[in-house]
Structures are given as structure tokens and as C-alpha cells.
Amino acid sequence: MIGAIAIIGAGLGGTRAAQTLRAEGYDGRILLIGDEGVAPYDRPSLSKAVLAGELEHPLPLVESGWIEEAGVELLPSNPVVDIDAAEGWIAFQRGPAFQADRILIATGAQARTLPIGPSMDGVHYLRNLADSRSLAAAMRSAETMVVVGGGLIGCEVATTARKLGLSVTIVEASDELLARALGPSIGRQCRTWLNDVGVATITDAAVSRLIGPNRVEAVELSNGLILPADIVLVSIGAEPEVGLARRAGLPCQNGIIVDATGATSSPRIFAAGDAAAWPVRNGVARSLETYLNTQEQAAVAARSMLGFARPTPQLPLAWTEIAGRHIQAAGQFTSPGEIILRNDADGRGAISFRLQEGRVVGCVAIAAPGSFAFARRLVEAELRIDATALADPNTSLRDLVRMAARGG
Amino acid sequence: MAFTHICMTSDIAVGEGLRIEHEEPVALFNVDGTFLAVQDKCTHGDWSLAEGYVDGDMVECTLHMAKFCLRTGKVCAPPATQPLKLYPVRIEGNNVLVDLSAGAVAA
Numbered sequence: 001m002i003g004a005i006a007i008i009g010a011g012l013g014g015t016r017a018a019q020t021l022r023a024e025g026y027d028g029r030i031l032l033i034g035d036e037g038v039a040p041y042d043r044p045s046l047s048k049a050v051l052a053g054e055l056e057h058p059l060p061l062v063e064s065g066w067i068e069e070a071g072v073e074l075l076p077s078n079p080v081v082d083i084d085a086a087e088g089w090i091a092f093q094r095g096p097a098f099q100a101d102r103i104l105i106a107t108g109a110q111a112r113t114l115p116i117g118p119s120m121d122g123v124h125y126l127r128n129l130a131d132s133r134s135l136a137a138a139m140r141s142a143e144t145m146v147v148v149g150g151g152l153i154g155c156e157v158a159t160t161a162r163k164l165g166l167s168v169t170i171v172e173a174s175d176e177l178l179a180r181a182l183g184p185s186i187g188r189q190c191r192t193w194l195n196d197v198g199v200a201t202i203t204d205a206a207v208s209r210l211i212g213p214n215r216v217e218a219v220e221l222s223n224g225l226i227l228p229a230d231i232v233l234v235s236i237g238a239e240p241e242v243g244l245a246r247r248a249g250l251p252c253q254n255g256i257i258v259d260a261t262g263a264t265s266s267p268r269i270f271a272a273g274d275a276a277a278w279p280v281r282n283g284v285a286r287s288l289e290t291y292l293n294t295q296e297q298a299a300v301a302a303r304s305m306l307g308f309a310r311p312t313p314q315l316p317l318a319w320t321e322i323a324g325r326h327i328q329a330a331g332q333f334t335s336p337g338e339i340i341l342r343n344d345a346d347g348r349g350a351i352s353f354r355l356q357e358g359r360v361v362g363c364v365a366i367a368a369p370g371s372f373a374f375a376r377r378l379v380e381a382e383l384r385i386d387a388t389a390l391a392d393p394n395t396s397l398r399d400l401v402r403m404a405a406r407g408g
Numbered sequence: 409m410a411f412t413h414i415c416m417t418s419d420i421a422v423g424e425g426l427r428i429e430h431e432e433p434v435a436l437f438n439v440d441g442t443f444l445a446v447q448d449k450c451t452h453g454d455w456s457l458a459e460g461y462v463d464g465d466m467v468e469c470t471l472h473m474a475k476f477c478l479r480t481g482k483v484c485a486p487p488a489t490q491p492l493k494l495y496p497v498r499i500e501g502n503n504v505l506v507d508l509s510a511g512a513v514a515a
């Protein structure tokens with residue numbers, strides 16, 4: 001009998017875990033503990049519709065009333081400060097400690113900070129609703145913006161900044177945007193589209209100095225260039241939030257180390273989402289920082305807590321919106337291999353597949369969500385297929401998915 | 409009740425959908441020979457479900473992979489939280505008719 005389950009972090013992973021626990025019939029206590037002071041919400045909109053002002057509030061993660069009906073005890077603003085792995089005690093910032101039979105750590109990630117000082121007004125990070133609100137307010141009265149780091153969040157925010165009419169420059173230290181997330185060739189295409197909507201991009205350059213004194217006015221780059229900036233967004237990646245886990249003695253590397261069921265080295269503690277270094281199919285265990293992987297990990301870890309462990313190594317599955325295009329990616333895409341480009345028959349979108357030893361191991365769809373639904377299933381099945389057939393728009397992806405289902 | 413002729417049964421293959429333009433667009437699906445109509449706009453965002461991925465009697469939104477039951481409109485997978493409206497469908501011979509004014513969320 002499991003008496004009580006504590007979920008630390010009331011973001012996507014924590015909330016989906018609570019839903020899964022109830023869906024699986026667990027009727028004991030569930031504490032869902034957050035520190036943002038708001039009900040669980042849809043984070044991806046923070047760099048997109050919410051930042052653009054198109055959506056006033058991010059969508060809630062659960063139907064209104066669900067938390068109460070399901071009897072989940074949501075503590076939206078009482079951060080956990082310590083956990084004791086041996087006895088399951090959880091210490092809060094305020095109030096008495098709580099003893100749980102199972103603990104899920106779903107504390108997400110923190111924006112990586114700029115390694116140069118001093119801290120200055122006008123320098124923003126984007127991870128939570130409060131960040132998005134303050135960035136949105138600043139963007140409304142700014143004319144120039146520098147985005148440090150050309151990853152997913154940087155490119156999304158730059159897109160939004162153009163919608164709002166700001167003059168925006170992305171500064172990327174490596175030689176291409178989005179190289180880590182989507183690979184350099186997709187990165188190059190996105191850079192062109194960003195340039196087309198008026199985003200300036202500078203690669204191979206780091207920010208070496210913020211020019212103030214109190215409020216940022218400009219940034220200086222490693223190549224000596226000075227860019228005026230009313231606001232600076234630092235989007236140079238995220239660090240899994242592993243502070244609690246470390247202090248509790250759990251091994252961490254690229255996140256809290258878990259097996260493919262979400263179990264840590266402590267029998268009562270599990271982890272999921274951005275905080276967890278989860279095993280990846282054909283890859284290294286790491287924090288994947290995607291919505292869909294977080295959802296799956298949370299569901300798997302919740303079942304493991306109840307004793308129904310089913311190892312689920314992750315197939316990375318991401319989406320983003322850059323320069324007005326929907327981009328979706330599945331599987332391994334950044335390592336080298338044979339890349340097959342397949343244009344949609346309607347000429348609007350395209351998918352790049354990566355083949356390894358004749359099998360489909362990754363794909364990236366650009367403006368082709370309908371085809372991606374099929375393409376990602378080919379990646380899931382690691383379908384063995386001839387490159388010419390795959391590239392031919394007359395080969396139906398639907399038929400290939402059927403073939404894969406038959407074990408093709 | 410005002411049923412409108414939409415298409416012939418042979419116009420939509422099994423597992424495929426058709427978007428019907430209307431004030432509130434409707435998506436009509438062929439689920440193993442049964443025709444089912446639901447609101448076309450995903451309840452998670454502004455995205456058409458007609459080109460969604462049909463798996464049994466569920467449709468998966470192609471944008472963020474929320475799933476809905478086409479028979480009940482209920483959410484089967486997040487990120488959506490709100491159900492879809494259902495529309496009455498009538499088959500007359502080989503004709504598919506939908507009452508585009510009678511969309512409603514199932515009780």
C-alpha cells in the first residue's frame with residue numbers, strides 16, 4: 001500500500017504524473033508542489049502567443065475543476081527545500097515537513113546564466129510566466145533587442161519580437177543557429193527565414209560585455225562589434241534543476257540519473273521531465289527539454305511509482321514555431337548520416353529524413369504537420385527503406401506506416 | 409435540423425478526413441466505414457483536425473499530438489483539455505449529409 005505521493009514541481013511533468021496516478025486508480029494522497037504561485041499552465045506559449053500578446057494567459061494544463069475533483073492537493077507556492085531519501089521526508093520553505101512513500105522530482109530546468117557580469121536592468125531570461133510577463137512589458141517600450149543564443153527559445157522570441165515591430169539581432173556563438181536542436185542544415189534554413197522576416201543574425205560571436213551602467217544600452221561582441229540594445233534576452237540553454245536531488249545524494253549528470261522507468265538510485269524517488277537524464281533510444285541519457293517527452297516520462301514514472309514499471313527509452317520529439325513556420329522533429333537528427341529530403345506533394349512543406357544503415361532514425365518536418373504524423377511513426381518503427389522510394393512524393397507515407405505496422 | 413449534402417461515401421477513404429468550410433468548420437472522418445463529424449478546430453490551438461492522424465476511432469492533432477475520440481469528442485491525450493463538438497451525420501444511399509448547425513459537446 002502506498003500511503004502518500006509527493007510530486008515536486010507543478011509544471012508539465014508534475015501535473016501529467018498526477019493525472020496518470022488518478023487515471024491508474026491510485027486513490028491515496030497526492031501533493032503537487034509548485035513554486036510559481038499559479039495553477040499548472042502550458043509553458044511553450046510563453047515565447048510565442050503569450051509573449052506576442054495574442055493570448056492573455058497560457059492555457060491551463062488541466063480542465064478547470066480537475067484538481068479539486070481529483071482530490072490533488074496543489075501547493076502552488078511553497079518550494080521544497082530538502083528531501084530525505086532514506087525516510088521520504090520533504091521539507092518546505094514554510095510549514096511542517098511531510099513524509100511521502102513515493103516522491104517524483106519534476107523540477108524542470110533553469111535558464112543558463114550569462115557568464116559575464118555585472119547584472120543589469122534590461123537583461124532577461126525566459127523560463128516561467130513571470131519571466132514572460134516582464135519580458136513582454138519590456139518589449140512593449142523597447143525598440144532594439146539583442147537575443148544572446150540562437151537556440152529554439154532565442155529563435156522563437158526573435159520571431160515574436162519582429163511581430164511586435166522591434167529591431168532584433170540574434171548573436172550565436174557557434175557557426176550556425178539551432179545546430180544543437182535541429183542540426184546545422186535546418187539551422188541554416190531557419191536563419192534565412194528569420195532574415196526574411198527582418199531578424200538580423202550574427203554567428204561565430206559571443207557577447208563579451210554588457211554596456212550600461214545600470215540599464216543595458218548595448219552589448220559588445222567578441223569580434224569588437226557593438227550592438228545597441230534596449231533589452232537583452234539571454235537564451236543560451238537550460239540546466240536541469242537538480243539541486244534537491246544532489247543534496248539528497250542522488251547521482252546527477254545532464255540531469256538526475258534515472259533508468260527508463262524513471263527510477264533513481266533511491267527506491268522511493270523518481271524523476272521525470274527536464275530535470276531527469278532519461279535514457280534515449282540510440283543516444284545518450286539526457287534532459288530532452290521537450291513537451292512531448294516530458295509528458296511521456298511523467299506517465300511512465302507515475303506508473304512506476306505504483307509498481308507497474310515499463311521501461312520506455314525516449315525517442316526525442318519536439319516542435320517549435322520559427323519565422324512563421326511549424327517545425328517538428330523526431331528521433332536522432334543532429335548526428336551525421338544520410339539525409340533524404342522529401343517535398344510534400346502540395347509543394348508547401350518538406351520533411352528531411354535521416355537514414356542510418358538503411359533505417360529511418362530521425363526526421364524534421366518544416367510546414368508539414370500532416371506528413372510529420374506519419375513520418376514520426378516511421379522513425380518510431382525504425383523502418384528499413386530504400387532512400388529513393390522515401391524521397392519520392394508518390395510513395396504514400398500512409399502506406400509506409402502500414403508496412404511498418406506489419407513489421408516491414 | 410438541416411442536413412447538408414457534403415460528399416459521396418467514396419470520397420473519403422478509410423482513416424481520412426475532409427474539412428467542411430462553414431462558420432465553424434467541421435471535420436468529417438471515415439472510421440472503418442462509419443462517418444463521424446466533429447468540430448474541425450482543435451481545442452488546444454487554432455489547427456485543423458481534418459488532416460489529423462486517424463488511429464481507430466481517435467484523431468490525433470498534427471500540431472501537438474492531442475488525441476480526441478471521434479465518437480464521443482472526449483480528450484484521449486493531452487495537451488488538449490476541452491472536448492470537441494460532435495455533429496449529426498446521416499447516410500442516404502451513397503450520400504453523406506451533416507447537420508452543420510447542430511454541433512454540440514456530448515453530455
Ligand SMILES: Cc1cc2nc3c(=O)[nH]c(=O)nc-3n(C[C@H](O)[C@H](O)[C@H](O)COP(=O)(O)OP(=O)(O)OC[C@H]3O[C@@H](n4cnc5c(N)ncnc54)[C@H](O)[C@@H]3O)c2cc1C
Binds near residue numbers: 044272292320
Ligand atoms: C519559453 C519556453 C518555450 C518552450 N517551447 C517548447 C516548444 O515549443 N515545444 C516543446 O516541445 N517544448 C517547449 N518547451 C519545453 C517544455 O516546456 C519543457 O520541456 C517542459 O515544460 C518540461 O516540463 P517539466 O515539468 O519537466 O518542467 P517545468 O515545466 O519547467 O516545471 C517545473 C516546475 O517545477 C518548479 N520547481 C522547481 N524547483 C522547485 C522546488 N524546489 N519546489 C517546488 N517547485 C519547484 C518550477 O518552478 C516549475 O514550475 C519550452 C520551454 C520554455 C521555457
Ligand code: FES
Binds near residue numbers: 450451452454474
Ligand atoms: S493545436 Fe492541437 S494539440 Fe495543439
